[in-house]
Amino acid sequence: MGIIKIKNLVHDYIRRDEEGNVEGTSRAINKVSLEVEKGQFIVILGHNGSGKSTLAKHLNVILMPTEGSVWVNGKDTAEERNLWEIRQSAGMVFQNPDNQIIGTVVEEDVGFGPENMGVPTDEIWQRVDAALRAVNMVAYRHHSPNKLSGGQKQRVAIAGVVAMRPQCIILDEPTAMLDPVGRKEVIETVRELNEKENVTVILITHYMEEVIGADRVFVMDQGEVVLQGTPKEVFSQVELLKKYRLDVPQVTELAYELKMAGVELEDGILTTKELVEGLKRYLLREKGKDREGK
Amino acid sequence: MIRDITIGQYYPADSVIHRLDPRVKLMGTIVFLVSLFLFDGFSGYLVATLFLGGAIWLSKVPLKFMLKGLKAIFMLLAISVIFNLFLTDGTVVFRIWKIQITREGIRMAVFMAIRLVYLILGSSLMTLTTTPNDLTDGMEKALSPLRKIRVPVHEISMMMSIALRFIPILLEETDKIMKAQQARGADFESGNLIQRAKSMIPILVPLFISAFRRANDLAMAMEARCYRGGEGRTKMKPLRYKRRDFIAYGVYAGYLLAVVGVSFVFQRIF
Numbered sequence: 001m002g003i004i005k006i007k008n009l010v011h012d013y014i015r016r017d018e019e020g021n022v023e024g025t026s027r028a029i030n031k032v033s034l035e036v037e038k039g040q041f042i043v044i045l046g047h048n049g050s051g052k053s054t055l056a057k058h059l060n061v062i063l064m065p066t067e068g069s070v071w072v073n074g075k076d077t078a079e080e081r082n083l084w085e086i087r088q089s090a091g092m093v094f095q096n097p098d099n100q101i102i103g104t105v106v107e108e109d110v111g112f113g114p115e116n117m118g119v120p121t122d123e124i125w126q127r128v129d130a131a132l133r134a135v136n137m138v139a140y141r142h143h144s145p146n147k148l149s150g151g152q153k154q155r156v157a158i159a160g161v162v163a164m165r166p167q168c169i170i171l172d173e174p175t176a177m178l179d180p181v182g183r184k185e186v187i188e189t190v191r192e193l194n195e196k197e198n199v200t201v202i203l204i205t206h207y208m209e210e211v212i213g214a215d216r217v218f219v220m221d222q223g224e225v226v227l228q229g230t231p232k233e234v235f236s237q238v239e240l241l242k243k244y245r246l247d248v249p250q251v252t253e254l255a256y257e258l259k260m261a262g263v264e265l266e267d268g269i270l271t272t273k274e275l276v277e278g279l280k281r282y283l284l285r286e287k288g289k290d291r292e293g294k
Numbered sequence: 295m296i297r298d299i300t301i302g303q304y305y306p307a308d309s310v311i312h313r314l315d316p317r318v319k320l321m322g323t324i325v326f327l328v329s330l331f332l333f334d335g336f337s338g339y340l341v342a343t344l345f346l347g348g349a350i351w352l353s354k355v356p357l358k359f360m361l362k363g364l365k366a367i368f369m370l371l372a373i374s375v376i377f378n379l380f381l382t383d384g385t386v387v388f389r390i391w392k393i394q395i396t397r398e399g400i401r402m403a404v405f406m407a408i409r410l411v412y413l414i415l416g417s418s419l420m421t422l423t424t425t426p427n428d429l430t431d432g433m434e435k436a437l438s439p440l441r442k443i444r445v446p447v448h449e450i451s452m453m454m455s456i457a458l459r460f461i462p463i464l465l466e467e468t469d470k471i472m473k474a475q476q477a478r479g480a481d482f483e484s485g486n487l488i489q490r491a492k493s494m495i496p497i498l499v500p501l502f503i504s505a506f507r508r509a510n511d512l513a514m515a516m517e518a519r520c521y522r523g524g525e526g527r528t529k530m531k532p533l534r535y536k537r538r539d540f541i542a543y544g545v546y547a548g549y550l551l552a553v554v555g556v557s558f559v560f561q562r563i564f
Binding site for chain 1: 427456458511512518519522526529530531
């Protein structure tokens with residue numbers, strides 16, 4: 001069994017009027033099943049309101065399933081005694097960097113999680129050191145978080161999760177409020193954690209560039225997983241993605257348009273390098289054809 | 295105006311006072327404030343001045359910086375001096391029509407002024423040399439016996455430190471909202487007091503909504519990081535008494551004895 005297993009998950013948000021009577025329900029997640037293996041880099045894609053953030057909150061037991069089950073590290077999230085163990089093994093990074101930093105000094109914030117877990121003082125310091133090194137923020141350890149840039153704040157938030165030594169980190173649109181530089185910083189940090197420390201990463205985003213290099217991609221729309229596979233497999237379905245109001249990376253879009261115009265290219269081109277290689281091959285082939293023709 | 299108040303500000307420096315345990319500084323401040331009311335004579339003030347002066351000198355906080363904090367209480371000071379000066383009965387020194395100044399009045403006014411100034415200086419010395427975080431930590435530890443009578447000491451100190459963390463963020467936000475409203479033609483500067491107070495509503499409403507939203511987010515983030523109250527929590531920077539802290543306690547005891555002793559002895563002689 002993988003580190004995360006979701007089976008037939010349903011989540012209804014219940015709207016209540018002022019007296020607390022149920023006015024109606026809206027289904028945010030509808031019969032989602034998916035499995036994540038240890039050490040994978042997973043991306044969940046979807047436009048606003050597709051249910052991706054609701055799904056993330058289930059992995060950290062901030063929300064409980066209306067129907068179906070979620071297992072994190074083999075533990076059922078519906079059972080209350082598993083709560084703290086699950087929160088420790090599946091750390092969560094949120095969208096707004098300002099609203100998730102608790103400490104008034106960077107290193108104290110990173111130590112907040114271990115403090116809550118009751119880790120002995122000496123070990124807290126070791127964990128904080130290691131976590132700050134992992135996100136490359138050692139130089140800022142005595143700074144006030146208010147004076148950092150958005151990308152740096154988000155790296156501190158990641159360090160705060162890393163210090164809890166989770167097996168899995170869930171990032172709920174961590175780059176949505178950042179500028180391009182900050183976005184790059186954060187994604188690089190997450191990649192490195194995945195490769196070096198073998199932490200399972202579940203990245204929730206609507207930026208297509210962040211998908212490249214993922215092991216597996218899930219596309220969500222209206223509470224359902226509508227498409228899944230490797231980035232290549234997913235991005236070869238440009239039309240389907242457009243139907244779900246998702247943009248494909250520029251390079252993929254260009255390759256797609258070229259193909260539509262009659263240039264023979266393979267499906268699911270994700271990087272500039274791939275496109276260049278593909279075009280080179282195509283041109284060579286064309287040259288060959290020309291010669292044959294002469 | 296707000297910038298003038300030095301109470302609650304931190305003055306970064308590397309001094310013995312800065313390095314003292316926050317509990318020691320809290321205790322010292324209380325001892326000093328209480329001591330100001332223990333004596334009533336010139337000699338007691340002399341000892342208190344020596345003690346306060348010594349502490350300020352050790353703290354490496356410039357005296358000018360400390361005195362700036364007094365601006366905020368100037369009105370209060372003036373009022374109490376005037377009241378004491380004119381409304382104390384006793385031997386009359388000076389008199390115009392119905393207004394009289396007595397020897398006792400002068401004495402009371404001077405002592406009251408010194409007392410008030412020392413109260414402010416003493417407490418601002420503590421906040422100037424202690425980071426807000428250390429201060430809340432110190433208070434949590436010092437008040438921890440109250441947990442037995444179910445005072446939520448940990449929760450209170452957690453709230454204080456979170457509030458301190460969010461002050462700059464909310465200030466920034468207020469600024470942003472003000473600019474946004476001004477861009478749409480809001481006027482905050484003209485009109486009488488009531489009109490101006492009314493014009494604050496379009497700032498306060500969005501500010502409150504956003505503060506609640508932030509609180510919601512923060513609570514979720516804290517829960518996601520396994521926060522469940524003070525129970526079973528360890529400290530990254532636990533407070534431990536060092537040698538200098540015990541020495542400081544000794545100094546306090548010496549000071550208290552000196553204040554009480556000196557004024558007692560002087561009262562006997564004069």
